[in-house]
Amino acid sequence: MTPIFIGSEIYRGSSYGAWHPLHIPRVSTVMDLSRALGWLPPSQYRTSPRAKPRALTLFHTPDYIAALQQAEATQRVDDDTRARHGLGSTANPVFPEMYRRPATGAGGVMLAAELVRDGGIVHVPGGGTHHAMASYANGFCYLNDPVLCLLSLRQLGLARIAYVDIDAHHCDGVEAALTGASDMLMISVHEERRWPFTGALDDDGGGRALNLPVPRGLNDTEMRTILQRLILPALERFDPDAIVLQCGSDAIEEDPLSRLSLSNNAHAEVAVALTALAPRLIVLGGGGYNPWSVARCWTRVWGALNGWAVQGHIPEGAAQVLEGLRWNRRAAGRNPPEAWRSTLIDPPHEGPVRTEITDRIDHLRRRLPRARQLRETAS
Template identity: 75%
Template sequence: MKPVFIGSEIYRGSSYGAAHPLHIPRVSTVMDMVRALGWLGPGQYRTSPRAKPVALTGFHTPDYIAALERAEAAQAVDEVAFKRHALGTTANPVFPEMFRRPATGAGGVMLAAQLVAEGGVVHVPGGGTHHAMADRANGFCYLNDPVLCLLALRRLGLSRIAYVDIDAHHADGVEAALGADDDMLLISVHEENRWPYTGKLTDTGGGRSTNLPVPRGFNDTEMGHVLHRLILPLLAQFDPQAVVLQCGSDAILEDPLSRLALSNNAHAEVALALRDLSQRFVVLGGGGYNPWSVARCWTRVWGALNGHGAGAELPAPAQDILAALTWNRRGPAWQVQPHWASTLNDPPRPGPVRPELADRVAYLRKRAGLARAVHLAPSIARA
């Protein structure tokens, strides 16, 4: 069965506000790109349903869901919603679709779980909001759709479910919800000393959680080291029945909310490697605050999952989509680069595997009792 792409028109024109990092278009650009490239065959696109409030209370508290609905309807929050539920803050502002948009992402990931029940691959770029807590918004995230996806997979009767998160920020909401559960393996690779300042190397979440804080400048070679020396061996040891990848693009060099240095080659390589480890594979979006890098990354991941190469120059319709994007960032670090509109693949960003990273991986391998690495096919970046 061909991979399935889940999207929605709710993302088109929906924004957290002009001053917020999520004022940029993301999912709608990916939808436009995959169509312009001819990468959606018959039956591959599904419109995301909007999750009903009762479905959301499978994780979130009824009081919180009610407060979120009221805030959208009134376009304002009361003191309880602000103080107890963190709604109407700078990070989690009031905006017109503040309930419907995250509820659509949640509906998409729960549909993804159903679609992979008998095996398959599903990409939900509108998912990946991994910071939300059961009773409050957190870190731009109103609902925790990764948790809702994992719980939906559990309801299918699966007893070994793996969650891998390569977003630049620690998956604190997922770990708080499911980190102590024996049927879940949670792996988070994130920048050290970066908000939310959780996910220390020694943290286990009370269960199988593996946290790898990585240093600034984390490069493609180092991600390859982490993938083959840690992530794949941990998954092989756990033997998951389903794998969920949170594929946040904010670890890419040009993203303004991290100081990591990956290319999108790393994301494509991780996605393909994880896909080959389980018959049920769900890929979510996540962070990503440069409109070109996030759109190119998630489009490229979808292409890789469908066997499409990314090295050639994009056709004119796809280039036009990327050329039309705008950004309010100023300064030399954020100037638009020619390849942002001409091709999907970033230049590879290799580098040394620094001793501090190698030592952290070795510590986690020893803690998990891993004896050997797992080596798969060559990197997609070299294909």
């Protein structure tokens, strides 16, 4: 089936505030860049609906949804609400679309679940907010759309659902939500000693999670090793009906909020590899705080899901999209390298595979029989 892209114009001009890492354009640039490349025909595009409050209570508490709506309406949060729900903090500030924007992301992933009911691939770059808790905003995330996606797939009657997360930050909100879920398997690859400081190697989420914290400087060769020796074997044993991939681009070398060193080749390689392991695949966005690397990564992933690529310099219209980006928070943003503005594919970041990574993979591989047991339980 032809892959579907879910987007929305709400992301254009919507910002968490001038000093927040998410002040940069992301999804709108992916849409513009994909269209400029001829990769987003109307037949493959769907506009994301906004999830209704009742739909959001599939995971979130009614009190929290009401508080989030009230904060958007009044553009203020009192001390009690801030303490109870995490709204109005530095990480999760008050801004004009603080309910409508995440509710649109949630609506997009819930629509994606419906679209893959009978099989298929859907890309939702506005999704991936994996830190939010049931009644608490957390880590730039107001709603946990990955959890809403997983629960929506379950409501459709799917027996085994796998969640793979390659964001630089551990998916603490997803792991908390999946505790006790016998029909779910979670795999997370994330930077060690990085906020939120969860997802330790021996944290198994009650036997249903494989957490692989990795050291600084993770390269493409190491990510390929993780894919081939851990992610793919675990998924093959679990035999999922559906896979949800959180494809945060903050693990790319130029991102300011991590110290990993992947190229966008790694993200495309993971996404394509997962297409062969389940009849249904939903690819989300996630972290990513360099506007050029986010746009190029998620557009590259969308192209890879369709079997499209552009080597060397991109066409002039696509280059103009990247030329129009501004990022004054970093020196590189004020004078971006030419490749950020004129190419889509990163140079490979290959390198040695460190023993500390292979040792951790081996440690988790010894637990893979639990994944087999999980498959039998879920069936």
